[in-house]
Amino acid sequence: MVNGFRPRTLREALQILSANNCTVMAGGTDLMVQRARGFSIRPDFDRPLVFIEPLEELKHSVRENGTLHLGPCMTLSDLLRHPAVPDPLKEIIGMMASPPTRNMATLGGNICNASPAGDTLPWLYAMNAKLKLQSAEKERIVAIEDFITGPKKTILQSDELLTGILVPDTRFHLNRYRKLGQRKGMSLTKASFLGMAEISGNTVTDIRIALGSVAPRIVRAAEIERSMLGRYVGDINAAAAVITERYQPLITPIDDARSTAMYRKKVSLDLIRQFLETLSGSPGTGTKSE
Ligand SMILES: Cc1cc2nc3c(=O)[nH]c(=O)nc-3n(C[C@H](O)[C@H](O)[C@H](O)COP(=O)(O)OP(=O)(O)OC[C@H]3O[C@@H](n4cnc5c(N)ncnc54)[C@H](O)[C@@H]3O)c2cc1C
Structure with a gap:
C-alpha cells in the first residue's frame, strides 16, 4: 500500500507539505511511469504522497486585467474545453497523449516535471508566463524560464506547490x-x-x-x-x-x-x-x- 494524504483544501495541502516530507501527485501520469517497477509490482514511492488533483481551488481559470490565470490542476481535457484558453494552446494540447491520458494529466504536472520535451512549455515560454509558488508561509511569483533550471530540475522547494499559471493576454495574428x-x-x-x-x-x-x-x-x-x-x-x-x-x-x-x-x-x-x-x-x- 502507498501512504498518502488527501487534503480537502489548498491550505490543508500546504500545511501537510510544511510538516511532512512528501511527494506531490497531481494526475500521476509522469510520476507513475517514473516510479514504475514492473507489472503488478507497486510503484516505488519512498515518501508519502499528497494527492492535489481534486483540489477545486487549483482548477479555476479566469481572464482578469489582461492576464489569463490558469489553475495548475486543470487537466489537459479541462483546458481543451475551457472557453478562456487560447486556440494556440488548445492546438498544442490536442496533439498531446491520448484522450484518457489527457483526462488525468495536468498543466501543472507538465510544468513541474520540467522535461525539455514537455509540450506546453514552448508556448508558456513564448507567452512570458509567470508561475505562482505557494507554501504555508509565503508566496512568490517567478518567470517560467527562472523556474526550470535543467532537465527535471526546478527551484520548487519541498514545502511549496505551484498554485497558479499567469499568462499575459497577448494575441498574435x-x-x-x-x-x-x-x-x-x-x-x-x-x-x-x-x-x-x-x-x-x-x-x-x-x-x-x-x-x-x-x-x-x-x-x-x-x-x-x-x-x-x-x-x-x-x-x-x-x-x-x-x-x-x-x-x-x-x-x-x-x-x-x-x-x-x-x-x-x-x-x-x-x-x-x-x-x-x-x-x-x-x-x-x-x-x-x-
Ligand atoms: C501515455 C502517455 C503519453 C504522454 N504524452 C505526452 C505528450 O504528448 N506530451 C507531453 O508533454 N507529455 C506527455 N506525457 C507526460 C505527462 O502526461 C504530462 O507531462 C502531464 O502533463 C503530467 O501531468 P500530471 O498531472 O500527470 O503530473 P504528475 O505525474 O502528477 O506530476 C509530475 C511532476 O510534477 C509535480 N507536480 C505536479 N503538479 C504540481 C503542483 N501543482 N505543484 C508542485 N508540484 C507538482 C509532481 O510532484 C511530479 O514531480 C505522456 C504521459 C503518458 C503516460
Missing part, C-alpha cells in the same frame, strides 16, 4: 506550431517548434520563437527576437538564413531512443528559417516591400 513525433497522434516529441508574430504595415512589431526537445531547457532567444523588431518583413525574409544561423549554438540536442541529435538540429533550424521566410505572406502584410 501569426501562430505556427510543429510537433515532430513518430506519428501524428499519441507520440512523444522528437522536437517542437513554435513561432508567433505580429506584423503591422509590413513591419515586425512582435516576434517570438521557442523550441522544445533540442536543448536541456526550452530554447528562446530574446536578443535575436529583439533584433527583428521594427524591420520590414521583406528584410527578414532576405536575411532568414543569417538570422537562423544565430540559433545554431543554442540548439544542443542529444541522441536518445526517440531521435538523433543531428536530425533534431537540422529540422529545428529548417523550421526557424521557413517561419522567417513566410512572414511576408502573413496577415498585416500588404504589398511586399524590399
